[in-house]
Amino acid sequence: MMRSRPLITAMLLVASLAFAIVGAAGERERATDDRGVLLVIAQAPAKTRGWKNPYEGNSDALLAGKKLYLQHCADCHGQNARGMRNAISLRTPQVQNATAGELVWFLRNGNLFYGMPAWSGLPEQRRWQIVTYLKSLR
Amino acid sequence: MEEPGSLEVEFNSAYGTQKMGNAFVAPWVELEYGATGWWTTEFYLDTQSTFNDSTLFTGFRWENRFRPLMREHWINPVLYVEYENTNGADKTLKEVVGFDNQFDFSEPNSELRKEHNHEIETKLILSSDYRGWNISENFIGEKNLGHQPWEFGYAVGVSRPLRLAATSERCNFCSENFVVGAEMYGGLGTAARLSLSGTSHYLAPLVAWELPNGVSFTVSPGFGLNDNSHRFLLRWGVSYEISGFGRKVRSLFQ
Numbered sequence: 001m002m003r004s005r006p007l008i009t010a011m012l013l014v015a016s017l018a019f020a021i022v023g024a025a026g027e028r029e030r031a032t033d034d035r036g037v038l039l040v041i042a043q044a045p046a047k048t049r050g051w052k053n054p055y056e057g058n059s060d061a062l063l064a065g066k067k068l069y070l071q072h073c074a075d076c077h078g079q080n081a082r083g084m085r086n087a088i089s090l091r092t093p094q095v096q097n098a099t100a101g102e103l104v105w106f107l108r109n110g111n112l113f114y115g116m117p118a119w120s121g122l123p124e125q126r127r128w129q130i131v132t133y134l135k136s137l138r
Numbered sequence: 139m140e141e142p143g144s145l146e147v148e149f150n151s152a153y154g155t156q157k158m159g160n161a162f163v164a165p166w167v168e169l170e171y172g173a174t175g176w177w178t179t180e181f182y183l184d185t186q187s188t189f190n191d192s193t194l195f196t197g198f199r200w201e202n203r204f205r206p207l208m209r210e211h212w213i214n215p216v217l218y219v220e221y222e223n224t225n226g227a228d229k230t231l232k233e234v235v236g237f238d239n240q241f242d243f244s245e246p247n248s249e250l251r252k253e254h255n256h257e258i259e260t261k262l263i264l265s266s267d268y269r270g271w272n273i274s275e276n277f278i279g280e281k282n283l284g285h286q287p288w289e290f291g292y293a294v295g296v297s298r299p300l301r302l303a304a305t306s307e308r309c310n311f312c313s314e315n316f317v318v319g320a321e322m323y324g325g326l327g328t329a330a331r332l333s334l335s336g337t338s339h340y341l342a343p344l345v346a347w348e349l350p351n352g353v354s355f356t357v358s359p360g361f362g363l364n365d366n367s368h369r370f371l372l373r374w375g376v377s378y379e380i381s382g383f384g385r386k387v388r389s390l391f392q
Contacts (some may be wrong), residue, residue, distance in 0.1 A: 010184050033197075060305075061305045063302075063306035064303065064304040064305060064306045065309070067306065067350075068304050071350050073383050075381040076382075085385070108210050109209050110175060111206065111207065112174070112175030113174075113176070114175075115174070115175060117141045117142060117144050118175070118210060120210050120214070120267055121272070123299060123302040123303070124300045125270075125272045125303035125304075126302070126303060126304050129303065129304055
């Protein structure tokens with residue numbers, strides 16, 4: 001009886017990991033609903049619309065933002081930001097019409113239920129650089 | 139938290155010296171998977187090798203971290219639950235709780251491995267980001283399922299990238315890829331006796347090098363702060379993140 005305990009535990013672990021992967025699949029499917037994502041951008045506090053991008057018009061920041069985008073975002077949103085699989089295009093008017101402040105707020109908070117991670121671990125400067133790049137895609 | 143669908147494969151190790159007993163190296167492998175944006179699950183395999191003694195597999199751990207709040211706040215909590223199935227020879231020292239001290243490891247591996255630990259460990263991780271600094275406080279509670287009292291511990295740490303803004307060119311050795319910080323951790327006694335007396339504590343600077351290709355290296359030399367602590371505890375690790383791992387696995391079955 002005692003010998004079977006590690007086996008049962010290992011089976012439970014494998015089952016749980018499989019459940020986690022399937023769960024992530026479900027999450028990705030929900031992420032295809034771009035309304036969900038965009039609604040969260042719309043939920044940004046009103047004060048964020050007044051936030052000014054400190055790197056606006058800065059070509060070095062734009063290149064840095066592109067580098068960061070390719071490093072952190074392109075795997076889901078595509079190399080050209082036109083969206084891929086379940087992640088939305090970042091060139092859509094709904095994204096491009098959002099203010100820089102709303103976008104940087106969204107990057108910080110993410111949309112955890114719809115598969116968009118929170119990038120709060122990135123320094124604020126780098127989030128603004130990414131937004132500078134995103135705004136250049138208009 | 140790991141990004142959803144990403145798998146991080148890590149190889150870590152702890153090297154420790156002790157006054158009564160031989161120095162040891164305790165490597166472990168971690169597989170960390172971002173199940174959702176608010177749930178990360180992680181599996182560990184622990185081993186150790188004690189100089190002039192033996193090398194052995196010491197058990198496994200399964201950890202889950204949950205973000206209860208969907209928005210960022212000044213302080214962001216993460217709930218952490220871990221099941222540990224290890225033996226008494228486990229020296230990974232991932233955390234210090236209760237009255238853990240260096241004398242726990244003074245016996246030979248052949249004796250230590252006879253003890254089996256089935257434990258549930260819980261943590262409340264509070265983390266804040268302020269002007270590029272990450273500040274985190276961990277409150278740890280560990281319960282041996284074999285009728286042992288709850289043991290408590292703590293860990294507090296700060297870290298910051300050497301440069302906050304990114305440069306425009308892809309680079310490996312530029313300062314934006316380096317993170318420096320410090321951590322302090324130790325035991326707080328048990329539910330029956332909450333006390334600092336008889337507990338061990340460590341102070342450990344930390345350096346991490348995060349390459350753009352997903353590879354990271356970390357080194358953290360820890361120094362024991364009292365007679366109960368190991369004099370020196372070196373933690374180091376290397377990790378590699380596989381983005382979109384879950385998607386790649388699913389595509390095999392479609």
